Amino acid sequence: MRRRCSSAADVATGIADGATVAICGSGTLLEPDALLSAIEHSFLTTGHPRDLTIVHALGIGDGQGSGLERLAHKGLVRKVIGGHWSWSAKMQRLARDNEIAAYTLPAGVIMSLMREIGAGRPGLITHIGLGTFADPQVNGGRCNESAVETIVERIEIDGQPYLRYKPFKVDVALVRGSVADPSGNITLVHEAADLDAYALALAAHNSGGKVHVQVRELSETPFVPARMVRIPGVLVDQVVHVPDQRQCLAADYDPQISGECLPTSDAVEAPLAEDIRRIIAQRAADEFKPGMSLNFGFGIPAGIPSLLAERGLQDQYWGTIEQGIHNGRMMDGAMFGAARYPQAIVTSLDQFDFYSGGGVDLAFLGMGEMDQYGNVNVSSLGGRLVGPGGFVDITQGARKVVFCGAFEAKGLQVARHGTELEIARVGEVPKLVAQVSHITFSGPQALLSGKEVLYVTERAVFRLVEGGVELIEVAQGVDVQRDVLDRMAFMPLLGEPQVAALK
Structure with a gap:
């Protein structure tokens, strides 16, 4: 069969009102922005398509108007099931104002559910989400008053609790690739990540829906080797040629980011600045032991590879991130999710299987709020729906x-004086609260599974124990009562916390 080429405008006008649309992307990685732009233009000029249900596992766009921001119009969208919302402030406002039904689920759950939908199985059954906002005993993934449907249920198998995320029909998949061949086969060889592109295409095709793929190039010959194909043409309904498609925010095309070349020097990540982020990351990095499999989250944790490199440990661990990247020089900020010179790029779906099954020895993640039960919130802060990502x-x-x-x-504001920490100005917003407003990490669930958990701040370190969290360490120069206990909304368990010098 020959590939079927179309325009982005034709794709947009062909989407029916009320359709469920699954979208691939992570920031500007694999972002099908030409297709999303065409949908926005069609709606603003004709009023259609409208009342769409949008499904996406990771945040999509540059935060400056691309990606999901293009769909954030009242009437265009009716419901969103999103894994991460921060790249679209307008969509967050629609959720806050109850203009849409807003749900959030773990990113790996959404991706895995797409696979289960494509395989015709009865939804996704997993332990991921137990005790968190996704659990029906907590929020069931609902994030505002307009979200009234039950999309996940709690079940029991062999006496153990699990969550079943319910399947649904996917009418349209919007994905992106690098090149399409004459048969409509798609390669992602020049992309920074594979993400969940294949799973979305499978879900839409096997639901009887349509798969539209935006590509930068058209090849007049089949791909050699055939293993270059990531999405086979049997799943592809229309190919949209976008010659000016950028690889990502950082470059039109950089083979370093897509793993198509080897490093030419031994240079490593840029050093972290001497600030609060470095102080926290330094202490967190002390938990590392050579030979570990590591995961690094967004924000402060993303700086830890730089610190490990400073200590000469860059070759002593296996690092991964949820976008499917293994090792390499991890990128930060708006390019988080990519790496220069990655050693392997697998699908995010495969990566999440690795995570779900216990493949990571030690994970470094951010912390928005923490409470007396050891719960952590990063998914809904200050009345703003963020979503958990992975x-x-x-x-x-x-x-x-x-x-x-x-x-x-x-x-x-803090400063270091030699090995001591000075708190020059206290913060106005407490983060150690009596009870978090959204449970992204469940302390009680972690205790049930026997997980070791630490909470590292610039002035104090806590450990999850039976009965709550225990203060185990304070930074040199910090007054335990004045700077720690008096500024918490709960009393932690107290033993004899160590006094640690800053490094």
């Missing part, structure tokens, strides 16, 4: 978790 999948699968975050927010 946070839940990773923390519930990793053998040990180290959370990294400032003790307070908004205005906190």
Whole structure:
């Protein structure tokens, strides 16, 4: 069969009102922005398509108007099941104002559910999400008053609790690739990640829906080797040629990021600045032991590879991130999720299977709020729906978790004087609260699974124990009562916390 080429405008006008649309992407990685732009233009000029249900596992866009931001119009979208919302402030506002039905689920769960839908199985049955906002005993993934449907249920198998995420029909999949061949086979060889592109195509095709793929190039010959194909043409309905498609925010095309070349020097990540982020990351990195399999989350944890390199340990661990990247020089900020010179790129779906089954020895993740039960919130902060991304999948699968975050927010200023910490100005917003507003990580569930958990801040370190969290360490120069206990909303368990010098 020959490939069927179309325009982005034709794809947009062909989407029916009320359709369920699954979208691939992570930031600007694999972002099908030409297709999303065409949908926005069609809606603004004709009023159609409208009342769409949008499904996406990771945040999509540059935060400046691309990606999901293009779909954030009242009437265009009716419901969103999103794994991460931060790249679209307008979509967050629609959720806050109850203009849409807003749900959030773990990113790995959404991707795995797409696979189960494509395989015709009765949804996704997993332990991921137990005790968190995704659990029906907590929120069931609902994030506002307009979200009234039950999309996940709690079941029991052999006396053990599990969650069943319910399947649904996928009408349209919007994905992106590098090149399409004459048969419509798609390769992602020039992309920074594979993500869940194949799973979305499978789900839509086997639901009787349509699969539209945006590519930068058209090849007049089949791919050699055939293993270059990531999405076979049998799943592809239309190919949209976008010659000016950028690889990602950082480059039109950089073979370093797509893993198509080897490093030409031994250079490593840029050193971290001497600030609060470095202080926290330094202490967190002390939990590393050579030979471990590691995961690094967004924010403060993303700086830990740089610190390990400073210590000469860059070759002493196996590092991964949820976008499917193994090793390489991990990128940060808006390019988090990619690496220069990755040693392997697998699908995010395969990566999440690795996480869910316990493949990570130690995970470093961020921390928005922490409470007396050891729960952590990163998914809904200050009334703003953020979503968990891969946070839940990773923390519930990793053998040990180290959370990294400032003790307070908004205005906190600290300085180091030799090996001592000075708190020059306290923060206005407490982060160690009596009870978190959204449970992204469940302390009680972690205790049931025997997980080792630490909570690292610039001034104090806590450990999850039976009965709550225990203060085990304070930074040199910190007054335990004044700087720690008096500024918490609960009393931690107290033993004899060590006094640790800053490094």
